[in-house]
Amino acid sequence: MQVFERTAIVGGGPAGALVAAALARRGREVLLFDEKLAWEKPCGGGLTDKALARWPFLREAGVTPNWVDRCELFAPSGRRVSFSLGRPIAIFSRLALNGLMLERACESGAQLRRERVIEIDGQAGRWKIRTPASTYAAEFVVIATGARNGFRSQFTSPPGPENFMVAAGYYIPGHHRTVQIKFLRELEGYIWVFPRVDHFSAGICGRMKGKTAAELRQLLDESLPELGLDLRHAQFYAHIIPSLTVDQLRNGRFSGEGWAMIGDAAGFVDAITGEGLYYALRSAELAAQALLADEPQTYAALVRDDFLPELDHAAQIRDRFYSGAWMGAPVVERMIQLTGRSSRFRDLMRDLFAGSQEYSSLRERVYRSLPRIAAEALVNTLWSRKEAAGRRQTSPGLSGSLGAGNRS
Secondary structure: OOOOOEEEEEOOOHHHHHHHHHHHHOOOEEEEEOOOOOOOOOOOOEEOHHHHHHOOHHHHOOOOOEEEEEEEEEOOOOOEEEEEEEEEEEEOOHHHHHHHHHHHHHHHOOEEEOOOOOEEEEEOOEEEEEOOOOEEEEOEEEEOOOOOOOOHHHHOOOOOHHHEEEEEEEEEEOOOOEEEEEOOOOOOEEEEEEEOOOEEEEEEEEEOOOOOHHHHHHHHHHHHHHHOOOOOOOEEEEEEEEOOOHHHHHHOOOEEOOEEEOHHHHOOOOOOOOOOHHHHHHHHHHHHHHHHOOOHHHHHHHHHHHOHHHHHHHHHHHHHHHHOEEOOEEHHHHHHHHHHHOHHHHHHHHHHHHOOOOHHHHHHHHHHHHHHHHHHHHHHHHHHHHHHHHHHHHOHHHHHHHHHHHHO
16 A cells, blocks of 8 residues: 655646645645636536535535526427426536635645646656646646646547537626527537526537537527527637547546546546536545545546446437437437426426436336326327417407408
8 A cells, every 4th residue: 555645636627626625634745736726617617406415515605606497498490498497506607616616725735836737757656747837746646637638648548539529609798597408400419508697608519520619609609699698798718528438438547556537637527418517526536535545546446436337328328319219209309398298207307407317217217207208298288289279269360250251
């Protein structure tokens, strides 16, 4: 058993800051490197009820998120549905969230260095961390540099472009309490509008091997008016999102002797939704657990026993979700239709947004509930048609025509 007393953490986002705080709080010496410190990141910034229950300090901190309690979904056909979430999502400005996490790390005793790491050299127990200003020594290195992980090739084989999504979007002034998600034909991805405290993060993501960033931006620009937004005073951004294939999840390396990768740097992101904050924080927690037990080699096993199976399930069903059919219609179209017509299916969707419904048991739950879902959908469809027929019979134009006929 080797004890690593001094750890260098490269990247001060939520994952890096969380593992720094956990180690420093237990007396370990921690060097935390980040050249930007707190900054506004181009992503949704949403934390589910599952995440807030696991890390209650996020509820209790002085940083106030935007509590979102409704969701509106748009299908490629134009069908839409709006429903209450039941358990609100906390949407943080990433500037505020990153600042909160860095403050906790510093208060716990981590040494924060606002420097850009340009090179990591050496081996376990004798790492050299080089910045433009200085060189630092460390025994263990945690890579938390996000999706654009420039150090991956030093430790393991970089994943190919099939393991990423391209995202483009805007920060747009405004505020409301509804998450909006719009799906488009022939796009393995979606448009999102996440309302933060004082602005919207509105963006679009798609497979890197599919649409270019320019094509995605054009699709987003064309859709914003339907979503009630315009581009006045908007600030553009573009970035990449990990979306690992099943093969990469099962065979890729995210740790080794004297090093570990966490969060987006390791590719721990839901391949369907692109959600990564929960997995970033959880992987940081597991890395800290392994280091504090002086068993860093167990980190990979902890991840594989904890959340990696869920990411594996998401990767397995991603293509079917975006391109497959279910009950005679595209999966997305049927999902949105049933959300509007079945209370039981809406409960399932609420649990998905809350993070309490896992992909591993989703199929079983759907098919167990399918008779009730189908019955509710049929009743609501027939009722809607009856109401529509009633409106046609009593509409002014129709009444006028009947009146004219009676006079003839």
